[in-house]
Amino acid sequence: MAEFKSNSKLERILRAGHFAFTGELGPPRGSSVEHVREKAKPLKGNVDLVNITDNQTAMVRMSSWAASIIAKEEGLEPNYQMVCRDRNRLAMQGDILGAYAMGINNILCLSGDHMQFGDHPGAKGVFDVDSTQLINMIKKMRDEGVFQGGAEIEEPPKMFIGGAANPFAEPFEWRVHRLAKKIAAGVDFIQTQCIFNMEKFRTWVAQANDMGLTEKVYILAGVTPMKSVGMAKYMKNRVPGMDVPDEIIKRLQGAEKGKVADEGIKIACEQIEEFKEMKGIAGVHLMAIEWEHKVPEIAERAKVLPRPVV
Amino acid sequence: MIVAERKPFDEISDLLAGYDKILTVGCKTCVAVCLAGGEKEAALLNKELMLARKVAGKPVETCAALVERQCDMEFLAELDDIVDQYDAIVSMACGAGVQFMAERYPTKPVLPGVNTTFIGVNRDVGWYEEKCRSCGNCLLGITGGICPITMCAKSLMNGPCGGTNQTSCEINKDQPCAWYAIYQRLAGQGRLDNILKMTEIMDWRNNVPRTIVQPGYEQRKAAFSDK
Numbered sequence: 001m002a003e004f005k006s007n008s009k010l011e012r013i014l015r016a017g018h019f020a021f022t023g024e025l026g027p028p029r030g031s032s033v034e035h036v037r038e039k040a041k042p043l044k045g046n047v048d049l050v051n052i053t054d055n056q057t058a059m060v061r062m063s064s065w066a067a068s069i070i071a072k073e074e075g076l077e078p079n080y081q082m083v084c085r086d087r088n089r090l091a092m093q094g095d096i097l098g099a100y101a102m103g104i105n106n107i108l109c110l111s112g113d114h115m116q117f118g119d120h121p122g123a124k125g126v127f128d129v130d131s132t133q134l135i136n137m138i139k140k141m142r143d144e145g146v147f148q149g150g151a152e153i154e155e156p157p158k159m160f161i162g163g164a165a166n167p168f169a170e171p172f173e174w175r176v177h178r179l180a181k182k183i184a185a186g187v188d189f190i191q192t193q194c195i196f197n198m199e200k201f202r203t204w205v206a207q208a209n210d211m212g213l214t215e216k217v218y219i220l221a222g223v224t225p226m227k228s229v230g231m232a233k234y235m236k237n238r239v240p241g242m243d244v245p246d247e248i249i250k251r252l253q254g255a256e257k258g259k260v261a262d263e264g265i266k267i268a269c270e271q272i273e274e275f276k277e278m279k280g281i282a283g284v285h286l287m288a289i290e291w292e293h294k295v296p297e298i299a300e301r302a303k304v305l306p307r308p309v310v
Numbered sequence: 311m312i313v314a315e316r317k318p319f320d321e322i323s324d325l326l327a328g329y330d331k332i333l334t335v336g337c338k339t340c341v342a343v344c345l346a347g348g349e350k351e352a353a354l355l356n357k358e359l360m361l362a363r364k365v366a367g368k369p370v371e372t373c374a375a376l377v378e379r380q381c382d383m384e385f386l387a388e389l390d391d392i393v394d395q396y397d398a399i400v401s402m403a404c405g406a407g408v409q410f411m412a413e414r415y416p417t418k419p420v421l422p423g424v425n426t427t428f429i430g431v432n433r434d435v436g437w438y439e440e441k442c443r444s445c446g447n448c449l450l451g452i453t454g455g456i457c458p459i460t461m462c463a464k465s466l467m468n469g470p471c472g473g474t475n476q477t478s479c480e481i482n483k484d485q486p487c488a489w490y491a492i493y494q495r496l497a498g499q500g501r502l503d504n505i506l507k508m509t510e511i512m513d514w515r516n517n518v519p520r521t522i523v524q525p526g527y528e529q530r531k532a533a534f535s536d537k
Contacts, residue, residue: 085464089511111471114463114481125464132468133511148511166472171493178469181508193472240473240480 020283058118083112139186214280347402380407
């Protein structure tokens with residue numbers, strides 16, 4: 001077996017052939033360490049890796065690297081998210097070195113939601129590099145030991161590099177090519193957008209399999225349990241890039257009073273069961289938005305416990 | 311062309327507080343085409359100024375002048391004989407014109423009458439669209455003649471982001487997704503190969519003052535420097 005690219009736990013889990021199960025933690029809109037510790041508790045032992053979001057939805061939050069360190073102290077494996085919106089290549093590389101120095105081994109490279117969606121719509125967007133270029137920049141830092149500008153790095157950061165994919169947005173036929181570009185740029189794992197349209201997702205994975213892409217990258221399928229009919233409608237109509245079929249909304253509407261959230265979890269668990277068997281899918285990324293405390297129950301019901309120890 | 315917008319009247323009025331003799335200079339080129347700083351707009355601004363100052367009991371004397379291009383020193387020379395008669399100049403040109411005028415008359419306050427907004431096209435009378443960020447590294451040859459730096463809200467160089475909504479941009483349903491359009495254009499031309507390869511990180515060296523000297527004119531520039 002080839003050498004490990006990083007000292008990331010996620011890499012060890014995936015390389016060993018385990019079905020990965022990852023979660024998410026949104027840092028607070030303040031400097032409360034306790035807030036992060038509280039959110040970390042239900043995730044510990046139930047997921048392999050926790051995405052620490054970076055000024056999610058263009059709202060200022062505790063920085064991803066800082067919250068990652070707190071999460072790590074709580075025994076979680078953080079996935080440090082980095083968006084291209086807020087910093088240029090100098091700041092990015094500096095933060096990557098710093099994060100690695102503090103024991104962070106996973107990074108997720110994202111474009112970031114546009115400034116217009118957050119509470120600082122007048123902010124100057126940076127977008128010095130895009131997400132594909134960020135992946136490539138980190139790969140060169142790690143594998144070639146050079147900064148983007150060409151200078152040598154004394155101790156290269158050995159990061160496990162992640163990227164995102166949205167299998168649903170138009171032009172649909174281009175989506176798999178964008179995945180291919182991220183792979184060529186050097187991505188190690190992919191977490192997808194929340195999946196609700198399973199039929200479209202199957203088509204996308206089949207394309208990726210046909211092109212041999214799933215042999216080159218670990219794909220974790222994005223799952224979000226719906227808490228309510230309102231949430232499903234909001235995601236369908238208001239959240240860019242989401243594809244929520246009407247059947248999902250109808251199914252939630254058909255649930256007994258007080259049982260809608262339970263139905264949402266049930267749908268998520270059915271999806272996870274299917275992903276376990278799906279060729280080309282290496283795991284699930286659970287985005288239980290502001291629902292961290294439900295993760296143990298979802299993990300239990302999705303039969304992904306206990307998590308492997310590697 | 312460069313597209314500009316007239317500054318709000320109150321802002322111009324505040325800039326001019328304290329000056330009683332004002333020369334308003336329009337520019338015949340880009341800002342005239344986009345109806346922001348040509349002859350008509352300069353005259354209109356003067357009328358507004360005079361009326362407002364009359365109401366305020368502080369009358370003002372104005373004069374409107376017009377030059378072919380404020381970004382060209384030889385046209386500015388036409389103003390040399392009259393500038394001294396005024397306390398301040400309002401330049402209705404783009405930011406380049408304002409700065410060139412301020413350079414020519416360094417002892418005179420030269421104030422902007424418009425906000426320079428973008429490099430764009432004339433879609434119809436009164437309707438202009440941004441098309442170029444003058445980044446200095448044109449990608450149009452590989453992107454089917456659609457600029458992702460300008461037309462993508464995130465200036466992405468490797469395809470549409472996950473936020474793209476059907477065929478529109480995540481920021482606004484009325485804003486087409488640049489990468490959707492690039493994909494369609496290239497697919498129609500059988501040139502998708504253009505965007506399958508990763509586009510490398512850009513050299514954004516456009517945030518230092520840039521100068522271009524066409525070959526053949528270098529000696530001329532050197533002569534200027536010697537002066």
